[in-house]
Amino acid sequence: MKQKRFSFNLILGGILLAITLTPALVGLLWTPYDPEAMNSSLKLAGVSIRHIYGCDNFGRDIFSRIMAGSGITLLIAIGTVAFGSIIGTAIGAFTGYFGGIIDEALMRINDVALAFPSLLLALVMVSLLGTGKYQVMLALGIAFVPSYARIVRSEYIRIKNLDYVKAARLAGASDLRIMFVHILPNTKTVLLSSVMIGFNNAILAEAGLSFLGIGVQPPDASLGRMLSEAQAYMFTNAGYVLFTGCTIVMIILGFSLLSKEIK
Amino acid sequence: MKYVFKKVLSCIITLFIVSLLVFVAFSLIPGDPALSRLGTNATEQALASLRHQMGLDRPLVVRYFEWLFNALRGDFGKSYSYNMTVTSMIADKLPITLTLMLYSMVLMVIISVPLGVYASYKEGTAIDKAIQIINQITMAIPPFFSGILITLIFGMTFKMFTPGGFVNIKINPARFFGFMFFPSFAIALPKSAMVLNLLYSSLNGEKKKDYVRTAYSRGNKSKTVFFKHMLKNASIPTITFLGMALADMIAGSIIIEQVFGIPGLGRILLTSIQNRDYPVVIAIIMLIACVVIVSNLLVDIIYKLVDPRVGD
């Protein structure tokens, strides 16, 4: 029974990601149409063989825009998670391992930051940093630091009291060596699963910011940006909204199914 | 009682830190509010006098404490973009957003708790598996997309509400709550899936605990063991999550307000961010902080009531 469910999650997750990520990767090099080329005769055109997802309000090919847009969405998600997890891990490792007043102070600030939903934190950051894809990446990255810092910190606190760390200290290992050679590899399960979850949250948060119009700016397309544009035309071309929205859902579902297996 | 007092005190300190961080962060942003208000061709003299009028020429610390004392009396200063006080801009919008938040909270609990308990109780059956699959998909739907879907399905197809047809509570309370059901549902749906998932897995985790075996060894029925012993224990992690979910509801409502065209805090926040109207942004952030921190306080108190192990 367990054996069967294992492969089910894995296969379904893999299929969903293949469907969504392959176009995104291909889209970095080639798209069927120029995602920014407008064509007034094709305004809000429905699904056809030439335009498999139809066209938007400027007559741009939606499929090409989704290819390009998911690329930007994923790029931002990767950047966000990389920034958040690396800085967060470093802060969590040092505060968790050494403790003391700096730890107390940082964790106090961290608790405050964590009390806010990450989207709101990102909103504040965007209003400080401005809009655009790199600003969004940085804003979300900073907003994600506290959660990684807390997770890594509690892992370090747990592990630093284990006997094998004491043994390493008796074996003459320096603090840095203990932190990064002895402890870090043992946080990988926790870190990996929070990176997977963080990846999903980053996609959601970017989409949310862009949906609100303060994320990625035109001419860049991102899934959230497109969804926000599509919303205005959902009564005339429902396909626009549905195709874009379903792409987001499939990416997130795919990652969460995979991360379930990793646990 | 001592526990509650300590928690309240820690909330006040936290709020103070938040206000300090937010105020300082927004004061240090490059850019001159006076310049943006008067335009680039304003004279140096006019700028200076406006800066003086806005209090920008005084030290940061003085401005912070002045702002703090005014804020404590409910005065958040004047908007940069509109000739209005911030308080008057926010006053009638706050109840709308709070209604949305509480409404979705209630919906979330109503949806998630019975289903989670039921699925765990029926673990391994077809019903359990069906709930799990639907849940997994629901969790992956971003709140704004669920809003759009609900508009498409209930608004357009079934005509159960008019998309964009917000009704003020003072005009027609019944229609206000009728309309608000749909945006609240859109916020609640993905969060319910998360709560359901958490409750389900913590209930299933409890099943393997030693005390459950003890309860069976006393001759309890499975039902009694499940509802009298496991449910309370499994609710402890769920309560923690409810606190976080409540905070997330605010973020959700800011987005959902855009989808459904509701004139709440979200819309002012967004326009103020785009206009760099910082007094308004700061005020709204502080209000949200208050809501978040007070709801966390409530969660802590409930936590203490449920779990005797939480220390004083």
Added chain:
Amino acid sequence: MAKLLHVEDLNIEFHDHLIPETVVYDFDLDMECGEIVGLVGESGSGKSMSALAIAGLLSRHDMKKRGTIQFEGKDILDCPRSELRQLQGDEICMIFQEPLTSLDPVKKIGWQVEESLKIHTQLTPQERKEKALKALADVELDDPSRVYDSYPHELSGGMRQRVMIAAATIGNPKLLIADEPTTALDVTVQSQIVDLLKKINKEKNTAILFISHDLSLVSRLCHRVLVMKNGYVVESGNVKEIFESPKEEYTKKLIEAIPKCEAKPDEKDDEVNMVEVRDVCVSFTRKKERVDVLKHVSIDIKEGEVLGLVGESGCGKSTLAKTIIGLQKPDCGTIIQKYPNTQMIFQDPYGSLNPARKVGLIMEEPLRNLTDMSPEDRRRLAEEMITKVGLTPEYLSRYPAELSGGQRQRVCIATALMLKPRLIIADEPVSALDVTIQAEVLKLMDKLHKDMGISFLFISHDLRVVHQMCDRILVMKSGEIVEEGNRNDIFMNPKHEYTKELLKSAGLTNIFV
């Protein structure tokens, strides 16, 4: 006497993996009213599974059971759940190994003790409370009414196990199943719990099925004993017969593994101190209260000796070890060590090896950090040391997760040897291991002591182990050394009250007379 319990041909099979796994084979047992039967075996021998089956608690669908279990003629395996429930908590009661997790953490003690009355009787709440208070008093808890209103986390381990016993015996069951009820407890508490079970058996004529890995406890409590290994009952019979003339190899091995406390001559070594601990204090702040863990402790470790340090959990013995080795800074006092590179072996072989690193890397770690030996030399030394502890060099390329508990502890010892220390501090090195493995590890340490002249500071709560290993013994209580002396003095002529109590709890009084 009527036959209370009749188990015949019981087989238990797990089906939650691809290959079905049998954990109990052909288990037979008959018990009379008022009888105490011991079920002995090491971890994984199937003893707990058999007990759970008898209690009717194995209801998992991925498990198959075959055979018959009859309780007063009623078949427990085949009767419907509702009939089984009539017996559970009324006629058959059970207590478990870990009293903390076995009690519901969010319910008051009183509620939990009364629960079986609520299910099986029509008593009023007032009557139930009276009975519960009496039951709590019967298990010798002070202040039953305070305990009645407490939550499990507010009690100590021993008190919790008493509460479990009170809850199990409140309805005067005919059969009490006790699954390793003392394993998680301190020695003195262990002995009190065993006495309590004896008392209950005598006063209420309750039959007890006592499951344990500790043969000495079984010999004190039980009338009859069954020895289990890998799912089979290998030997059964009267306690006295089994202990005096065991027939099976395995039983002999188990009995031999109990450290013998025979009088040994005191060996006089050179009286040169290699470690001098003077006036050391350590305190922690816990919940804003200062806790003095070590109160002006002074000890000497002499060259070439095996020094035993005995005490119960929380007495400060591990802190003393950490202070000597430098993992804990003393608040005051001095520690002088004559030789460098003193090493330490920890209690839990699962926690003391980094799961992310291979054995070879773990062993080479001290050399890498503290010497400038070449990688080849390091590897050669690791191979030499791992052979010395009875493993082969192939183990160097394995991860700790691939090793058994005994093998892990051997790796820990080998790692400690890498820097060629003169002193090894061993903090409860065998208490997490099965008895037969314990004996092997102790033998290994004894060999290292004799062959390589390494001194040991041997920390343990188990007096038998200490007696077997140590020349000189320190007894510690609440952060102070209460008695110090040669082995024979401590064991035959204890002076301090606490030492006497420890010896009594371990069943070691007058053993030499």
